[in-house]
Amino acid sequence: MANHLDSFFAAVSDPTRRAVIERLTQGPAPVSELHAPHDIALPTFLKHLKVLEASGLVRSEKKGRVRTVHIEAAPLAEAESWLNRQRRIWEARLDRLGALAEEIERNTTDDQ
Amino acid sequence: MANHLDSFFAAVSDPTRRAVIERLTQGPAPVSELHAPHDIALPTFLKHLKVLEASGLVRSEKKGRVRTVHIEAAPLAEAESWLNRQRRIWEARLDRLGALAEEIERNTTDDQ
DNA sequence: ATATTACCTAGCCATATGGCTAACCATCTT
DNA sequence: AAGATGGTTAGCCATATGGCTAGGTAATAT
Numbered sequence: 001m002a003n004h005l006d007s008f009f010a011a012v013s014d015p016t017r018r019a020v021i022e023r024l025t026q027g028p029a030p031v032s033e034l035h036a037p038h039d040i041a042l043p044t045f046l047k048h049l050k051v052l053e054a055s056g057l058v059r060s061e062k063k064g065r066v067r068t069v070h071i072e073a074a075p076l077a078e079a080e081s082w083l084n085r086q087r088r089i090w091e092a093r094l095d096r097l098g099a100l101a102e103e104i105e106r107n108t109t110d111d112q
Numbered sequence: 113m114a115n116h117l118d119s120f121f122a123a124v125s126d127p128t129r130r131a132v133i134e135r136l137t138q139g140p141a142p143v144s145e146l147h148a149p150h151d152i153a154l155p156t157f158l159k160h161l162k163v164l165e166a167s168g169l170v171r172s173e174k175k176g177r178v179r180t181v182h183i184e185a186a187p188l189a190e191a192e193s194w195l196n197r198q199r200r201i202w203e204a205r206l207d208r209l210g211a212l213a214e215e216i217e218r219n220t221t222d223d224q
Numbered sequence: 225a226t227a228t229t230a231c232c233t234a235g236c237c238a239t240a241t242g243g244c245t246a247a248c249c250a251t252c253t254t
Numbered sequence: 255a256a257g258a259t260g261g262t263t264a265g266c267c268a269t270a271t272g273g274c275t276a277g278g279t280a281a282t283a284t
Contacts, residue, residue: 006125013121014242018194025201032260044243046262051241065251065260073202080195082130087188089137126272144230156273158232163271177230177281 004056005082008075011055016040017048021057021071028070031060116168117194120187123167128152129160133169133183140182143172 011017020034035045049069052058057076060069123129132146147157161181164170169188172181 003127003130005130006127009121009125013118013125015115015118016242018115018117021198025198025205027205030260040242041244042261043245043263047242062261065249067261071202073199076195076199076202080192080199083188083192083195086133086137087185087192090183090185090188093137093139128272142230152272153274154231155233155275159272174231177279179231 004075004078007055008057008079011051011057012079014048014051016045017052020048020052020069024058024069024071028068030066030068032066034069116187116190119167120169120191123163123169124191126160126163128157129164132160132164132181136170136181136183140180142178142180144178146181 012021016038019038023029023034023037031046031049034049035042038045049058049060053060055075057072058069059072060067062068124133128150131150135141135146135149143158143161146161147154150157161170161172165172167187169184170181171184172179174180
């Protein structure tokens with residue numbers, strides 16, 4: 001039952017990891033470059049990368065001594081789709097409520 | 113710097129809490145009804161509700177002894193927007209890459 | 225007046241998370 | 255061959271998270 005969404009949303013709930021994602025939308029980058037702007041120790045940063053990779057949001061290959069990381073679009077789209085679905089259901093319900101309110105309004109007016 | 117997105121994504125990274133959200137898109141509900149389908153103790157469930165409420169995804173009012181919970185749309189839209197933005201940037205980059213590839217293709221063909 | 229219902233608080237427990245340092249490869253550079 | 259660079263592993267620590275039980279309180283139903 002453990003959903004993709006679990007690990008995706010968890011991955012993206014951390015500001016450091018979101019920053020990495022934002023950087024990676026601009027194109028792939030080696031670990032050291034991704035690490036540079038963040039004021040935390042490298043091993044700590046590597047943990048974040050592992051979380052991202054485990055969630056499927058990111059992949060990486062090592063060539064020589066440098067590991068290059070790139071973003072993976074599918075999980076992003078999946079999460080977006082879930083949010084979109086929820087919002088649409090919610091809005092549809094609001095519409096029905098609106099229609100109901102109008103109807104009540106009409107009836108009430110008729111009755112008077 | 114602590115972003116709204118932090119607590120939102122964290123809130124939504126748990127399957128129990130996502131289920132609650134899904135239920136609430138259908139309309140408001142009292143705590144006991146929200147709790148019913150989940151096989152966990154009430155106090156545990158209440159913690160989940162607190163997380164949701166702290167993230168701004170949900171609000172509730174108590175009347176008599178029953179507390180009614182309803183969903184709040186704004187944070188949902190905000191998160192969706194972040195995801196959407198990332199995906200669009202990423203896709204735009206792919207398009208540029210595609211154009212570049214085409215151009216290279218053209219030049220290579222011309223040169224031969 | 226009592227019992228039931230609906231929720232809340234407190235407190236315990238195990239595991240997960242995000243941070244660190246220290247030490248260790250492995251690959252380039254010089 | 256030595257040194258510097260880029261990444262990795264191991265292990266420690268504090269706090270957060272998700273679960274539980276036990277024991278409230280306040281409102282309604284009998």
